[in-house]
Amino acid sequence: MLIGNFKERYEADEAIFRTTRSRVWLGIAVALIVAFPFVGNSYHLYMAGLIGINIIAATGINILTGYTGLISLGHAAFMGVGAYTVAWLSNNVGLPFYICLPLGGLVAAAVGVVVGIPSLRIKGLYLAIATLAAQFILGFVFNEWEPVTGGGRGTSLAAAEIGGIVLDTEFELYWLIVVVMVLALLFARNLFRTRVGRAFIAVRDRDISAEVMGINLLRTKLTAFALSSFYAGLAGGLMAYFFKVVSPEQYTFSVSIFMLAAVVVGGMGTILGGILGAIFMTLIPEILGEITQIFGAGAVAMLSSAREVVFGLLIVGFLVFEPRGLAQIWKRIKRVYEIWPFRT
Amino acid sequence: MDFFLEVSLVGLAIGGVYALVAVGYVLVYRTTHVINFAHGNMMMFGAYFYFTFAELLGLHWTISIVLTVIAAAGLGAGIERVALRPLLGRPAISIVMVTVGIASILHGAAQLIWTAGDFFLPPIFPDLPIVIDEMYIPANTGYGFLVALGAIGGFLLLFRFTRSGVAMRATASDQIAATTMGINVPAMFSLTWVYASITAALAGVVVGSITTLNPSMGLIGLSVLAVVILGGMDSVIGAVAAGLIVGWIEALTGFYIGGAFKDVVPFVVLLAILIVRPHGLFGTPEIERL
Numbered sequence: 115m116l117i118g119n120f121k122e123r124y125e126a127d128e129a130i131f132r133t134t135r136s137r138v139w140l141g142i143a144v145a146l147i148v149a150f151p152f153v154g155n156s157y158h159l160y161m162a163g164l165i166g167i168n169i170i171a172a173t174g175i176n177i178l179t180g181y182t183g184l185i186s187l188g189h190a191a192f193m194g195v196g197a198y199t200v201a202w203l204s205n206n207v208g209l210p211f212y213i214c215l216p217l218g219g220l221v222a223a224a225v226g227v228v229v230g231i232p233s234l235r236i237k238g239l240y241l242a243i244a245t246l247a248a249q250f251i252l253g254f255v256f257n258e259w260e261p262v263t264g265g266g267r268g269t270s271l272a273a274a275e276i277g278g279i280v281l282d283t284e285f286e287l288y289w290l291i292v293v294v295m296v297l298a299l300l301f302a303r304n305l306f307r308t309r310v311g312r313a314f315i316a317v318r319d320r321d322i323s324a325e326v327m328g329i330n331l332l333r334t335k336l337t338a339f340a341l342s343s344f345y346a347g348l349a350g351g352l353m354a355y356f357f358k359v360v361s362p363e364q365y366t367f368s369v370s371i372f373m374l375a376a377v378v379v380g381g382m383g384t385i386l387g388g389i390l391g392a393i394f395m396t397l398i399p400e401i402l403g404e405i406t407q408i409f410g411a412g413a414v415a416m417l418s419s420a421r422e423v424v425f426g427l428l429i430v431g432f433l434v435f436e437p438r439g440l441a442q443i444w445k446r447i448k449r450v451y452e453i454w455p456f457r458t
Numbered sequence: 459m460d461f462f463l464e465v466s467l468v469g470l471a472i473g474g475v476y477a478l479v480a481v482g483y484v485l486v487y488r489t490t491h492v493i494n495f496a497h498g499n500m501m502m503f504g505a506y507f508y509f510t511f512a513e514l515l516g517l518h519w520t521i522s523i524v525l526t527v528i529a530a531a532g533l534g535a536g537i538e539r540v541a542l543r544p545l546l547g548r549p550a551i552s553i554v555m556v557t558v559g560i561a562s563i564l565h566g567a568a569q570l571i572w573t574a575g576d577f578f579l580p581p582i583f584p585d586l587p588i589v590i591d592e593m594y595i596p597a598n599t600g601y602g603f604l605v606a607l608g609a610i611g612g613f614l615l616l617f618r619f620t621r622s623g624v625a626m627r628a629t630a631s632d633q634i635a636a637t638t639m640g641i642n643v644p645a646m647f648s649l650t651w652v653y654a655s656i657t658a659a660l661a662g663v664v665v666g667s668i669t670t671l672n673p674s675m676g677l678i679g680l681s682v683l684a685v686v687i688l689g690g691m692d693s694v695i696g697a698v699a700a701g702l703i704v705g706w707i708e709a710l711t712g713f714y715i716g717g718a719f720k721d722v723v724p725f726v727v728l729l730a731i732l733i734v735r736p737h738g739l740f741g742t743p744e745i746e747r748l
Binding site for chain 1: 550556559561563567569570574684718726
């Protein structure tokens, strides 16, 4: 039972992982992440890589939607911008991946700022529609700007390479994704302990009060858009290296909804929520696949439709019954064991 | 020049259908302040209802239309009751996300029930193209336009002269005042969704007759958002005017620039309107008071 949380210094109180218990959990998580690639087969590693990429993207959309309160229905398009930038840079300029990835993020951030400009005049539902328009316009560009994007067939790129090691198996890509993911999560977690991050939350809770307290709305909203699309661009760039091909079908409206759904299901406005949501939503189709296999080959053909129905039901169900998502469920479970043998 | 007129006429005719779809959005937004991202998919469901009754069950088209309207009304009422009623008073993002979730459910369900293939609706309209002064308008588009205008007119009359229509307008303008006058506001929300669902179903039948019927028909609903925003979220007249404008621009782009650009035009219009005049041509600007 956790009785008290006694601290002597401010640093101890400001730490991210404040209790021994949470540090132990962190240690276990790190050990699992490090040990995983040596235990799992290539399919497991493939799924882990996908989850890692989705965690980065979901954290990005969480910064924008969960923390700043600006709804984005066009996040897949930002991911696409990152992916196409990485592919183009690596094919035409021949830059190594550790330069391509941040550049992809930066280009996505720039596009994100442009899309975010209407957020100065409009908010809420209207902004959601503006980002939706951006999604379709960018999707159109991906399809039609053939010299750069390769049109509907898409474009392929060479595997990432560092110091003579070619990152082309799931095992090697796993490490790349894990490193980027950990950096991205640490940055996001720390962001909300700074002035900029707290300004995001203030804008979400009441933009007019935030402005009265001296927060520049223009700058804050655009920063949120830029950061969030940087994350999306990073995730898109990783996806480009992961699949070694970039095509418009990877970045459609339904992917945007998938990402938003991950954040809603996981829990908006918490870092843990983005992580849990991304893991859950990435695994759901796989679990569904396993279930449909029981029913035979006919059911497998219906998989993609069933997936859509399940996604929709999850979104509606979580919003109606558990609006704060999996993160809240986790918190409740934690409370049960923390004060055991007492009951809540 | 003749081509210009002909293309314009076809564009305006399609714009009339857009207007009917847009009216569904406006109805829901006016009363409940929700932008219903599932509207396009409700439209698609309406078309499938008609397909089921007229083609699969082989009923006469009049009976099929009546049954479609009833089924669509049930769908609208069900969605409102199950998914939206529990969220009354929640922030906008939750409600938007719920409608997005419903859209996903409907899209997947349509594929499960009716498969993802293309179907043709049994013809309702006479198969003779309308010829005005040597200009040629495809029959389905032309008659679809007339049906759309008729339906919009019918709904306008309904709002002006029936008791429930007046109650609904009262709810739209002031919920608290409406409640104190004895109007059952939650029931009005349900009724709004029912009406919106019926307009969606009628629009679905028209759109399904003009093009083919498949589960991605709902995407038209998203491009019609351009119409809604251009006209103003809360104006039925605006929806009609904007529907005609967007249909016309789209047809001209498709004819003069190229087919691929046609699909992206509504979204460009949308973005431009949102930046320049967010409340649209006929909408009321949102004023925030503290």
